Amino acid sequence: MAKNPSSRTRAARQRRQRQRRQSRSILLIAAIVAVTVVLFAVIVVSNQPVDAHIPDDLSAAYAGITRSYSRDGYPQLGDGEAPVTLEEYASFACPGCQQFHEDSLGSVLERVRAGQALFTYVPLQTGSVPNAQGAARAALCAGQQGLFWEMHDLLFDWQTRYGNTAFSQNRLLAAVNGLGMRESLFTGCFNSSAITATLAAALNEDISTTPTLRVNGVTLEAGQALPTTATILGAIDDATPDDWRLPQTPPEAPPTSEAVAATDEPTATQPDPTVEPTIEVVETEVETIPDSPAATGESAPAG
Numbered sequence: 655m656a657k658n659p660s661s662r663t664r665a666a667r668q669r670r671q672r673q674r675r676q677s678r679s680i681l682l683i684a685a686i687v688a689v690t691v692v693l694f695a696v697i698v699v700s701n702q703p704v705d706a707h708i709p710d711d712l713s714a715a716y717a718g719i720t721r722s723y724s725r726d727g728y729p730q731l732g733d734g735e736a737p738v739t740l741e742e743y744a745s746f747a748c749p750g751c752q753q754f755h756e757d758s759l760g761s762v763l764e765r766v767r768a769g770q771a772l773f774t775y776v777p778l779q780t781g782s783v784p785n786a787q788g789a790a791r792a793a794l795c796a797g798q799q800g801l802f803w804e805m806h807d808l809l810f811d812w813q814t815r816y817g818n819t820a821f822s823q824n825r826l827l828a829a830v831n832g833l834g835m836r837e838s839l840f841t842g843c844f845n846s847s848a849i850t851a852t853l854a855a856a857l858n859e860d861i862s863t864t865p866t867l868r869v870n871g872v873t874l875e876a877g878q879a880l881p882t883t884a885t886i887l888g889a890i891d892d893a894t895p896d897d898w899r900l901p902q903t904p905p906e907a908p909p910t911s912e913a914v915a916a917t918d919e920p921t922a923t924q925p926d927p928t929v930e931p932t933i934e935v936v937e938t939e940v941e942t943i944p945d946s947p948a949a950t951g952e953s954a955p956a957g
Contacts, residue, residue, distance in 0.1 A: 706828030712804040727852035729802045731773045732766040738893045741774045743866040746789040746809040747781025751865045755810045758883040776856050780864045785821040792826045795843035799835050
């Protein structure tokens with residue numbers, strides 16, 4: 655006996671539904687497998703040891719220089735009362751900034767060490783090397799453990815040494831261990847609101863070209879080129895007051911006893927506090943006044 659057409663239609667529809675469910679299941683399984691493979695690869699890569707060169711004695715260049723921070727959290731070097739301020743708006747991913755670090759920073763530090771200039775690093779995120787923001791955060795977090803300038807030098811070294819992989823996450827973490835930082839403090843700092851606020855303040859400085867150098871608030875212009883070391887040092891010297899560190903005139907010494915004796919001017923004699931003061935009696939001549947006629951009994955002459 656033939657099947658009812660409606661039954662055949664219903665059976666065909668059910669087969670199609672089963673096939674679609676099977677296809678979706680296969681696609682879902684394939685997607686899960688693909689994601690698992692990718693995650694596994696990321697975990698393996700992130701846990702692989704990386705080359706993280708740490709130069710010897712990174713602190714030597716900054717010996718004897720005071721370290722501090724500006725109100726916005728920018729790292730500073732030098733005397734806060736120095737007559738000249740030098741601000742560098744820079745990024746660890748910027749080749750020109752690496753050139754300033756390589757060519758001019760050492761000479762600038764001589765002015766800083768002498769107390770002539772206060773140097774401020776303003777962390778921006780320009781440049782061609784990936785993860786400039788991660789590098790800036792890493793340096794600022796190293797600063798919370800007293801190692802900003804060591805990390806600063808390390809990141810510029812890595813920019814030329816490792817190129818586009820200089821600031822990968824696992825390399826930045828390798829710097830934590832290489833510089834002897836506490837990893838828990840570093841990771842807790844990395845995405846903190848304080849670091850975010852400092853980077854936001856730097857972006858609000860409205861600087862589009864890095865490095866930009868300002869001496870006492872005046873930008874050093876050099877066209878498309880980086881200002882030379884001589885130009886930078888000349889600007890610092892020109893901004894230094896003429897009387898900076900001139901020897902002070904010593905106060906005049908009190909005159910010696912010999913000098914006092916040699917002068918013609920009389921000097922007052924100071925009383926001796928050990929001698930009891932006395933009242934001096936002064937004898938004066940009393941003028942004799944003739945007795946009046948009444949007192950002598952003589953009559954007054956007639957008028």
